[in-house]
Amino acid sequence: MKTILSNHNLIAGVYEDMHEEIRRYIAIRIKDDDEAKDLCQDVFLRLFDYDMLAKETIRRFVYTIARNIVIDHLRHHAMKQTYTSYIYDRASRTVTDPTNQIIADDLGRHEQLHVAHLPEQRRKVYVMTRYEDRTSAEIAQIMNLQIRTVENHLFLARKEVRKMMAACK
Numbered sequence: 001m002k003t004i005l006s007n008h009n010l011i012a013g014v015y016e017d018m019h020e021e022i023r024r025y026i027a028i029r030i031k032d033d034d035e036a037k038d039l040c041q042d043v044f045l046r047l048f049d050y051d052m053l054a055k056e057t058i059r060r061f062v063y064t065i066a067r068n069i070v071i072d073h074l075r076h077h078a079m080k081q082t083y084t085s086y087i088y089d090r091a092s093r094t095v096t097d098p099t100n101q102i103i104a105d106d107l108g109r110h111e112q113l114h115v116a117h118l119p120e121q122r123r124k125v126y127v128m129t130r131y132e133d134r135t136s137a138e139i140a141q142i143m144n145l146q147i148r149t150v151e152n153h154l155f156l157a158r159k160e161v162r163k164m165m166a167a168c169k
Contacts, residue, residue: 011047014058019044022066029070030077034137038148039069076151114164118157125150126157 022043027036043066047053053061115123124143128134136154140147 007048007051007053010053010055010058011044014047014062015044018059018062022062025063025066026070030073035073035147038146039073040066042069076155110164111161114161115157118160121145122153122157125153126161129154 019040023036023040026039026043027033030036030039043062046065046069047058047062115126118126121143125139128139128142129136134142136147136150139145140150143150
């Protein structure tokens with residue numbers, strides 16, 4: 001019990017000392033101050049997952065966690081960009097062959113049917129992104145959600161739609 005209390009006190013002290021420093025460290029790397037604030041909180045929340053924290057090494061440990069969170073964020077962002085550009089490239093190609101037009105229309109109807117069965121928030125996020133060309137920040141503001149929550153809903157919706165599209169082949 002004493003270790004838990006001392007860890008909480010240690011984390012609280014490190015948070016006070018390093019919060020702004022870590023937020024700037026993250027913001028420089030991801031180029032988004034609002035997202036950096038969220039990720040910075042994640043860094044300090046992850047400290048609670050560890051039982052044995054040492055005052056002598058915690059600063060380096062916080063930077064290691066921050067670096068890993070930034071890498072994960074950048075990977076997720078890159079995958080999202082790749083997927084988004086793939087979807088829009090495929091959708092933006094003109095279909096001139098009548099057979100291909102029928103197939104494209106059929107896939108579009110299947111997509112809409114599947115999207116209708118998504119959970120409500122996930123569906124709204126997907127529709128706003130796919131059909132209304134809204135950004136995650138705009139959707140977050142409209143729906144009064146965190147940007148990361150919107151991105152998670154979008155990721156899960158796209159994953160389900162991809163799975164459905166693969167089954168249509």
